[in-house]
Every structure is written in structure tokens, then in C-alpha cells.
Amino acid sequence: ENIFERSRMAPKTPIKSEPIDLSKQKGCTPERNPITPVKIIDRPQPDPWTPTANLKILVSAASPDMRDREKKKELFRPIENSEQSDTPDSLQYDIVDDSTVDEFEKQRPSRKQKSLGLLCQKFLARYPNYPLSTEKTTISLDEVASILGVERRRIYDIVNVLESLQLVSRVAKNQYCWHGRHNLSQTLKMLQEAGELQYGELMTSQHKEQDLEYKFGERKKETIPDSQDRPLLDFSEPDCISASANSRKDKSLRIMSQKFVMLFLVSKTKIVTLDIAAKILIEETQDTVDHSKFKTKVRRLYDIANVLTSLGLIKKVHVTEERGRKPAFKWIGPVEFPEKTDELRGHSPTSDPLPGTQRGACAQYHTSATGKQRFTRHASFNSAQPCEATRRRVSSEPNSPRQERQACIVNSDENCSKMINLAAVCRQKIEEDIGSNITLPFSLLPVPGDSDFCVNPLPQTVFPVIRADVPSFSLPNGISSQASHSSTAAASKTENGKPTLVPNQPFLCFPSSSLFMLCSGLQENNLSEPLPTAEDLGNRSAEAQAAVPPTVCQKRSSHKCSSPSASVDDEEPAAKKQTLEQSDLPLSLVVPKKPSESPKAEPCPGIGCSSAVHLETNHLDLASPAAPEAANKESTKPLDCQEQEKQSQNRDPDEPPPGNEHISKENANQPFQPQYLYVQPTAGLSSFNFLFSANQAPGAISLAANQLPSLSVPCVMVPSAALASFPLVCSPSFTSPLPPVPDGSFSTAASTNFSMSGLAPTTPVFISTTAVVTPKVSPTPSVDPQQPAHPALHLSPVLTRSCSAVKLDSPMCMGHPVTLLKLQQPSSAPLTPKSIRPAHHEAFFKTPGSLGDPVAWKKNEGNQTRNASSVQRRLEISSTSPD
DNA sequence: CGCTCCCGCCATGCC
DNA sequence: GGCATGGCGGGAGCG
DSSP states (O other), rough: HHHHHHHHHHHHHHTTTHHHHHHHHHHTGGGOOOOOOOTTTTOOOOOOHHHHHHHHHHHHHHHHHHHHHHHHHHHHHHHHHHHHSSSHHHOOOOOOTHHHHHHHHOOOOOOOGGGGGHHHHHHHOOOOSSOSSSSEEEHHHHHHHHHHOOOOOHHHHHHHHHHTTTTEEEEEEEEEOOOOTTTHHHHHHHHHHHHHHHHTTHHHHHHOHHHHHHHHHHHHHHSSOOOOOOOSSSOOGGGGGGGGGGGGGGTHHHHHHHHHHHHHHHHHHHOHHHHHHHHHOOOSSSSSSSSHHHHHHHHHHHHHHHEEEEEEEEEEEHHHHHHEEEEEEEESSSSSSSSSSOOSSSSSSSOOOOOOOHHHHHHHHHHHHHHHHOOOOHEEEEEEEEHHHHHHHHHSSOOOHHHHHHHHHHHHHHHHHHHHHHHHHHHHHOOOOOOOGGGGOOBBOOOOTTOOOOOOOOSSSSOOOOOTTTTTTTTTTTIIHHHHHHHHHHHHHHHHTTTOTTTTOOOOOSSSSBBOOOOOOHHHHHHHOOOOOOHHHHHHHHHHHHHHHHHHHHHHHHHHHHHHHHHHHHHHHHHHHHHSTTTTSSSOOOOOTTTTTTTTOOOHHHHHHHHHHHHHHHHHHHHHHHHHHHIIIIHHHHHHHHHHHHHHOOOHSOOOOHHHHHHHHHHHHHOOOOOOOBBBBBTTGSSSOOOSSSOHHHHHHHHHHSGGGGGOOOBBBBBHHHHHOOBBBBOOOOOOHHHHHHHHHHHHHHHHOOOOOTTTTOOOOBOSSBBBBOOOOOSSSSOOSSSSGTTTHHHHHTTHHHHHHHHHHHHHHHHOOOOOOSSSSSGGGGOOOOOOOOOHHHHHHHHHHHHHHHHHHHHHHHHHHHHHSSSSOOHHHHHHSOO
């Protein structure tokens, strides 16, 4: 044994070659037999090449114990020790150094050397970050395991995480294909988008963990009712939604990894503490997490974190909170992702290195599809699942149980189709939900300054956001192409500091219960996005949804991070801040301060169901939209961010962070806080509640001048029919003389104008305390302007939160679902869809009756405005009414 | 002592 | 029944 060891040692230097050698492996060599290799020993050695190979063999042969012993022995050797000493603790992340690492490890049996992180580094060192697209590198688990001298089990841990980021994909049994980082940015982008949808604002605002935790728990319950953890993005695995999902908690590690990454991407601070992450990730939405489970989750997170650390995506930090110091991880990877669906990176961008890369397919699909595809709802919908099933089967070719993965890889077409299907489904859903009533109802809710929650992030359920362009709203042309253009254009404009978006302000509609948060800074950006016409909505809805929300989120995040370039700088400060302040809470979720407060409390069964449905759709959406989005919108994002920053600067008062808590803090500091938009999808599309932050300073409003009132939009709530009774309420505070925006602008004038053409009759308009938003109702072709009253009808499906809220609060509410106002022109609002609020929603939904008099509302509003001042004003209809 | 997290048992699922 | 995966958590290394 000793001999072996020695031999190893010696070669080690040469070992460096190993990686190279491995490279040889590239080119999927069939040799590598995908077949389950017989245990290491058996497997034929691919490379006799160097002595290393022999070593490998030996190693493989040797039992772990043997190795350990040997290592230990070696340790004792003086020389070796000296060498070892070199390797301080640092297991550097240098991928390249694997050779050194190897040595160290070998030499030292120490635990560290066996760490998964180190192992991962070694693993990564073996493969090029950006492999030539032409070559395929296959990874044989057994080989790698033997080479690295670890058990296969460990390799699985690594591979699963890598797979979650699409750095590798499973090709066959025991065989993975190395993709490298070509797609990493895309993957991250997708995750970010998905994360925004799921976790929405949670992360953005800095909250205390507790809050987060609670929120998460609640959310999950609500939003994710059924789902266990499904891969948000199932890159390779299509199965997510499909039935297979459940089996074996499939790949929970991968899913966890994705979620974990999502948390970072969504988090403003980019710091996530393990415990929060664990709580969030704990499937059990159900009751409080058991301790044991929590513990287990944390262990898993460590595993994931080690791999991510090796990838250079995160680093460990500590967040000090009141409670004490907590372990946390900070995202040090890319924050901004190029818009392009293509590779952002120089590396083989356009051509997807990965044959099956969904993205590529998606992108393509996207472009072409965006043009205008309409999928029949059912058809698409139906097709979707079948597709997957088919896919699996088909893909199953590789007998590996995980055919899915293969499918992904192998069948790019399938992926594309899948994506398409998803998109179609999304649309359908949107269309259905919104249906004739496409009009986006807005519920204006006064935001109480103190409301705990600002925004509740909806974990998953974000529905596709629909952008409504006021002007173009109905325009057929609007289609995706426009949207993309406009969005980009808008973005660019915004960068210039001009709020050009005006005409097309996107609206986000969230069917189910999604909340949107608007950040002042963000708003502009959001606004910047072109509003799609109604049709666009339908068509693009899926895309838009995915795209929009994310964009918003990013923007928010960008606040701090700001531009990508800036991000780096920002990050550190942010981190510091966090540590210093509290912000350490990596994830800032907007959650009701008190869990108890959260209206959601317990998910109502009914709600759960509804939500569940949504979820699925969402998932679908996520997957599909993401890709397309990237192409169209992403471009805007960065810009947005910048703009935001600019804006923020200009605005001075505005605060970047949307989070309520955030707001609270910020508010304290700054008079004007960002406004939020709340969109509550609870009732499904039928009732949308939008909240606009009330805080806007008049000046902010002025921004609106552009047609992009969004920035300044305070809070607008459009109550349901109940509200109808109320014509429009303008917050008194609303002094800003902003030039009334033509249509949807929120300007005061607008408020007066509120009468929506379509909605006018019933639609009540609400204006937040400070600002008034008038949803313009542009005649939306698809939407029924007139139906505003109907929303209730729609509500039924939506029940989810609203229902819960209703249930909780007052059944009455149920009866009156929120009336939707059609916002034709969301334009004004830079809404970011985010999570939904739980309890608060209730308030929203409450009909005036339940709430009390409309007058009461008004009063409330007035009060709120007074009280709330700049701080977030939430529409707390509930506050007054609830009890 | 608490944070990390290695290690490997064993369940799950597919041949 | 064998094998591939991978969930899981005991318990030990480490600071």
C-alpha cells in the first residue's frame, strides 16, 4: 500500500496531467461505457497513459479505508508533511490547482482534504470551464470516483449540484456529459427569473430571518401547496411537473441546489443564511419545521454550498444578527445576466454547446414563436404533459432511469416543444384567467405605513405577467416583437434617464395571487418595458410573465447591486451592511412582520387546490418563459438596473428596496420610499390588486410625466366591484402636479380621469394616500373593459389566497371578490409582480361591504396617507375593515 | 461547544 | 436480486 501511495505522490506533480488526460475523455467516448461500469476495479482503464492511470487503478482498487490509512501514513512522513504544510487550509478554489490539491488531500487524511468542496474542485479541474462546443466530454462516475479516490456517492453529490446548474447533464447510467459554463449564465438567469417568481420579493427586501422564515413557510403552504419541491427549472429534467416528480423526491439535491441558487439570485443582499435557506427549502410547508428535518436540510445545504463554492459562485460569510453569528453564504457569481438568451458569454454563445440545451431551443422558439403564436389552450396544455411523458419515454433510450435528463440533452426538439407548450399553456391560462376580462383589474389599496407585509412574495405561483400597454393594449401588432423592442428601447431610454416608456408601460398581471412589488427605482425600469398589446398579453403573457417579474426583481436587486459592474462593488458593501445592519438577512422577503399576522396563516384547503393549479401553470411558465424572456427582455434588465440606480440617485428619496421591512428601515431614513405595487392575483386574474407604493414624493410622480408614471405611482388599489361604488379616490396628498399622463398615468389628473373608459362604470379607482393612480382603462380589445364587475366570477378559480384570506377574514369577502379594475394601463405603474400578500389580500378582497363603507376606505386611506406618509403605504383595507 | 459535513447505511426504482 | 441513485442522519473533525 505504501508503495502505491508513494507512487501516487510522485506522480502527483505529473498528475496535473491528469486533468489533461481527462480532457482526452472528451469526445464522448463510447468506450466509457455508459454501461454501468463494473466497479472501478473492473472497468477497463481508458487511459493507460501515465503512471497516474495506474495509480488511479490502484486507488480504485483500494478501499477507502486503505486509502485513508495510506494517506495517514504519508502524513507521517516528514517530507510529505512539509509539503502538506504548504497547503494551508486553503483549499483554494483554484480549480487549476487540482494537482496540488490532490497531493494535499492524499497526503492528508484530514477531514478538510476530504471535503466535498475540495473534491469538487478537483472534479472541476478536470474539465474545462468552456469546453469547445464540438467536443463533448463525458464523465464516467466510476472513473472520476476512482481517480479522485472517493466513493461514488460523493460524486453524485457533486454531479447533482452541477447538474442543477446545467454544467453537466446525465447522459446515461454512470455517465454525464460535461457542458461547462457556457450555459451557466443562462441557467442562472433562468433560476433568477424563476426565483423571482417563486420567491419574488422575499429576498429583495431585507428582512429578518424570522420574518422570512415565517413568510416562507406560509408562502409555501399557500403557494406551493401541492408541489413538493419541484425543480424550478428543470433543465434537464422535464419531469418536474409530471407525475414522476414525486418519486423518490427526485433529485431533491438538485432541486434544492436550484432553489438555493435562486435564493441568492433573488436576494438583494446576495447573502443567504443557511438556516433561512433551510427553512425556505424545507418542503414541509406544513407545520413548523421539525428540528431534525431542519438539521438535515442544513447538512444538505452545506453539501450544495461546498460545490457552489468550488464553482466560485458563492463564498462563505457570516452574518451577525441579534441572535448571533450565523453562517451564511454570499453570492459572488454573476449577478446580471445578459439579456440574450444566447450565451451571454463570449463562449459559444449562439450555438448552444449543448445539443439539447433548452435555452437554445427556447431562444429560437422564442423568436419565432414570439412572433405570434397562439397555442390553443387545451391543445398546448394537453400536449404539454404528454410531451413530457413522451419525452421521457423517448429519451428513455438511454435506459437510465433518469431518462429525463437525457431527454433534455438529447432531444433538443423536445425541449423546445416543451417550452413552447409551456408557453402556450401559460398563455392559455392567462387568457383563460383573464379571459375576456383581460383587463387587469387593479385594486387600489391604501397601504398602511406600518403594514407588516409589504409584499408577500409568492413563491411559486407567480402567474405570467401580462403586460398591458395602455396604448397598444389591444393592438395586434404589439406582439412579442414589439414588446421586446419596446422594452429594450424603453430600457435604453430609461438609461438615458428619460422615461420614455410612456406609451407602453407594461403591466404585469398576475393571475393567481402574485404580488408585485414596485420599487421606485425599479419602477422606471419596469415601466420602461413596452407594454404589449392585449394580444401581446395573450401571446406573450407567458413570456412576459416570466420576463417581467424577473426583470423587476433584478432591478430591485440591482438597486443595490446596480449595474453588473457595480454589482461587485456593491456586493461587498451590501454584505457589510448586512452584517452591520441586519440586513444580513440574506433573503429579504417581504413578509408580514409577524407570522401570525400573516393572513395566510394556514392555507385553506380550497386555496391550496387552487393555488396548486396555479403552481403548475407557473412552473410551466417558468420553464418556458424563461428562455424566451431572456432574449427579449433581459437586455432591458441591465439597463433597467442602471436606470434604477440613476433614478434612485435622482430621486434621492426613493429607496431602492421594495421590501416592506426594507421600507420600514428605509422609510425611517428616507421620506420617500419606493412604492410597491401589489398585484394580487388571488382571485385569479379576475381580481388583481395592485398596490402602488404610496410613498412617492411628488417629485417622483413627476417622473410620471413621461408616461411612465410608474415611478411615482403611489398606491393604487382597485377594489372589486365593491369599490365600484367608489369612483375614484385620490389621495389627498397627491399634490404633485405631474402632468397627467395621457392614459394610464397615475398623475393626479389621471386620478380624476379615472373613469376608465371601459371600466368606468364599476371600476372603482383607488389612489393611495399620497398618490393616486388611475388605472387607465384603455379599451382593451381582448379584455372586457366592461367586465370589471365580473371579476368576481373569475375569482372563483383564483381563490387561493383570496379565498384563504376571505375565509380567514370574512366569508363576506368571498362573495365579493375583488373587483378587478382593468388597468389598462398599467403603464403607469412599474409594477413588479411579486409575491402575494397573504392576509392583506384579504383586505383587498374584501368588498366594501365587508370592509365597511367605501367611505371608510376613503377615510382609511386618508388616515393611512397621513400616517403612512412616505413609508410604504399598504392598502390596508383590511386594517380597517378586517375586524 | 457548536459549526461543518464526511461517511456510508439503506431506501427507491429500474432492470 | 443486482445495480444505480441518492436521502439521510450519526457522529466526528475542527476551530
